[in-house]
Amino acid sequence: MKKFLLLLLFCHVSSPVKHSLKLFFTGSSGVPNFPEFVVAAVIDELLVAYCDSNKKIIETKQDWMKTFLENNPQYLEMYTKECLESQPNFFKVWINRMKQRFNQTGGVHIFQSMAGCEWDDETGEVNGFNQYGYNGEDFLAFDLKTSTWIAPKSQAVIIRQRWNADESRIKRIQIHLTEIYPKWLKMYLDWGKSSLLRKDLPSVSLLQKSPSSPVSCHATGFYPDRAMMFWRKDGEELHEDVDLGEILPNHDGSFQMSADLDLSSVPAEDWRRYDCVFHLSGVEDDIVTKLEKAEIRTNREEPSNMTIPITSALAVVVVAAVFIAAIGFAVYKKKKANRPPPPPVNSAELSEKLNPET
Known part of the structure; x- marks a missing residue:
């Protein structure tokens, strides 16, 4: 009890x-x-x-x-x-x-x-x-x-x-x-x-932070919170290498949950043997999501896609800096050419200013 x-x-x-x-x-x-x-x-x-x-x-x-x-x-x-x-x-x-x-x-x-x-x-x-x-x-x-x-x-x-x-x-x-x-x-x-008694089915997504991270099966927007989620391999429920998260509330009163699968020791060609199952109490049909690389969402950027934009940005910055420096130098030269010569300074005054105590 x-x-x-x-x-x-x-x-x-x-x-x-x-x-x-x-x-x-x-x-x-x-x-x-x-x-x-x-x-x-x-x-x-x-x-x-x-x-x-x-x-x-x-x-x-x-x-x-x-x-x-x-x-x-x-x-x-x-x-x-x-x-x-x-x-x-x-x-x-x-x-x-x-x-x-x-x-x-x-x-x-x-x-x-x-x-x-x-x-x-x-x-x-x-x-x-x-x-x-x-x-x-x-x-x-x-x-x-x-x-x-x-x-x-x-x-x-x-x-x-x-x-x-x-x-x-x-x-x-x-x-x-x-x-x-x-x-x-x-x-x-x-x-x-x-x-x-209302029953809202969730949207289910496959998420991964990096190629070496576990794949997370994430369901959000379901109601009520009487739900289950698990990973399967060849139709059999998995218990090893699976980290099941808690059911958490959303701001709109619905719920979310996730189940992470560690694939570090699974060859890429075997991924298709896995799927994620979400079951909502009172709903007959489960939501089954196949593990396919094309369906995995991530927020990382590929290095090859970053090279050209970064190089281009640096080039633009360098050109702009040179251009601004050239304009500044030209303005400085022009002002210097048009500036009247300074008045002559009396040697006694100069000595007095440099040595005010004398």
């Missing part, structure tokens, strides 16, 4: 093929300049709503989410009550309990919960999750397959036993993970389908 960290509230991790709804609840104690309670709602790794105990309002982070709450005030009322009343008190109590169980007093302490589900829109499979963490470590987690709580920490064993014996709690959690959360997720996907 993943470690709970405060930064999870704003993390961005791509998912292979599934849609997801994740609700992050964070209670804190002793953290300077940070709210005591924070909630973040994340759909397909995109932050859509947020609230904290300082601002005391629900902030929508996507236009479609704002429209949804405007058209469904009952949800806004429910979320506001949970964020400002129920959950803050719950987490404050739990932080005090955790400090007692771990024999702690002052300092910084964080108690978190993550709940939600994943839904595969192709197979219909649903996987719900509900887990708790304290000070960056897993504390309790619900196993939906066995409908039991798991306690990674010894301090959580007593709580696990009590919660596993509470049948009504188990049933309530099952309903949330298998019915309520999937219903919310599908509803949000429908409201935000213009952005959440």
Whole structure:
């Protein structure tokens, strides 16, 4: 299981093929300049709503989410009550309990919960999750397959036993993970389908800095970020001599990624056996780019193409310098010829100017 960290509230991790709804609840104690309670709602790794105990309002982070709450005030009322009343008190109590169980007093302490589900829109499979963490470590987690709580920490064993014996709690959690959360997720996907469900294919290019550099297969402009890229040789996926880059955001909200292939030990005649494959989740056809030298883009200039322009430029500069020097010399000679002779200088004055103290 993943470690709970405060930064999870704003993390961005791509998912292979599934849609997801994740609700992050964070209670804190002793953290300077940070709210005591924070909630973040994340759909397909995109932050859509947020609230904290300082601002005391629900902030929508996507236009479609704002429209949804405007058209469904009952949800806004429910979320506001949970964020400002129920959950803050719950987490404050739990932080005090955790400090007692771990024999702690002052300092910084964080108690978190993550709940939600994943839904595969192709197979219909649903996987719900509900887990708790304290000070960056897993504390309790619900196993939906066995409908039991798991306690990674010894301090959580007593709580696990009590919660596993509470049948009504188990049933309530099952309903949330298998019915309520999937219903919310599908509803949000429908409201935000213009952005959440859109699929934009990228432009794919082959790039190379120098003849000895790896060839980079670069895809940019795709959406969403659930994508894969890999190199093949004779139709078989390669793992050696391949450096796969991360998926990065573009300024327009789309994404880019690249995969570098080291060809230093590959003969030029074998390049045609390689190709680059880009796959976007939910799109049946892949984008396959053959490795051909004619298709590789580079910003380097061939030396042979640089010789003539550089030589010509130098010649022009030399001719211009000689011409300017000739004109300057002619002007100087003319001015000198027309200049009147200087007046005679008295020897006594000259001596006085050269020796002012005498």
